[in-house]
Amino acid sequence: MRFLLILVALLVLAFGGWWVWGSRAVDARLAELTEELRAAGWQVDYTTDGTAGFPYRFDLDLRDISLVSPNGIFGWQSPRLRVVAQSYEPNRLIVAADETHRVSVPGQDLDIEVTGPRASGAVEIGETLPLTELTVEAADLAVASSLGWETQVGTLLAALRGNGAANGYDAYAEATRIAVPEAWRAAWDPTGALPAEIAALRLDADLGLDAPLALSGEAAAIEQIDLGELALDWGPVQARGSGTLDVDPAGVPEGEVVLEIDGWEVLLDLAARAGVPIAESSLLRGALGSMAQDGVLRAPISFADGAMRLGFIPLGPAPLLR
Secondary structure (H helix, E strand, O other): OHHHHHHHHHHHHHHHHHHHHHHHHHHHHHHHHHHHHHOOOOEEEEEEEEEEOOOOEEEEEEEEEEEEEEOOOOOOEEEEEEEEEOEEEEEEEEEEEOOOOEEEEEEEEEEEEEEEEEEEEEEEEOOOOOOEEEEEEEEEEEEOOOOOOEEEEEEEEEEEEEEOOEEEEEEEEEEEEEEEEEEHHHHHOOOOOOOHHHHHEEEEEEEEOOOOOOOOOOOEEEEEEEEEEEEEEOOOOEEEEEEEEEEOOOOOEEEEEEEEOHHHHHHHHHHHHHOOHHHOHHHHHHHHHHOHHHHEEEEEEEEEEOOEEEOOOEEEEOOOOO
């Protein structure tokens, strides 16, 4: 009996010692990451009392968070962010965010309210903590812009995990019940040709990066996108897309994405009302009409030399993906 008591005491001491070492490592890694961001030009501010949760959890509570990018065009503010890991499985993380956020993007601030935002993921234990999987979910998202428009999203889900290829990841994202801002509908769709809500928007793709995604170190950049599915469910408009894009070091995509769109005429009318120059082209409308079969348009969009084209019709500059 005495031997068992001594053994239990030694195990408790060992477990407690592991927690003390681990909590100090968490605090040190947070300080290192903060300094890395500041050295790169980011403005990083928060308050914390350090890691708590002895002895079963590593519980890190960040408050009054403010993050601003080096060029000042992106910012994020939130009252609180909590990161939790079990002490027996420290590489698996759970992140619980506050339900209010402010995000600054070029030209406007977005005030966001959301129910139950949380994320879970896993990293490999190592110097840069490379990410192996990540899931983010939230519900009842409400966004109010400083420019006056508002929108809501019913549910939001995003997931990322390694696919076995070198620096390769499976990426999935889905949003449901996306409310189109009233001001936009009044300007682009005054007759109500489309529902006030987009029922679902979904993306499923394989990503090839130039380095592993990690919590610290150099940021990874996209080298290839294998788009398995891009889907839009918006009343009479049903769209699907797939294709492959290679991305050069400057972020310019090369390749082809094929879209299949039922209800394409409605989208073209909306784009024309929104002032998109190419949407007003009779040449484009005629070309699309000749390509459609049984009301479904199959449109191969090519990306080359920094531009997008539908056959011989230019669609404008390609988006930069870095």
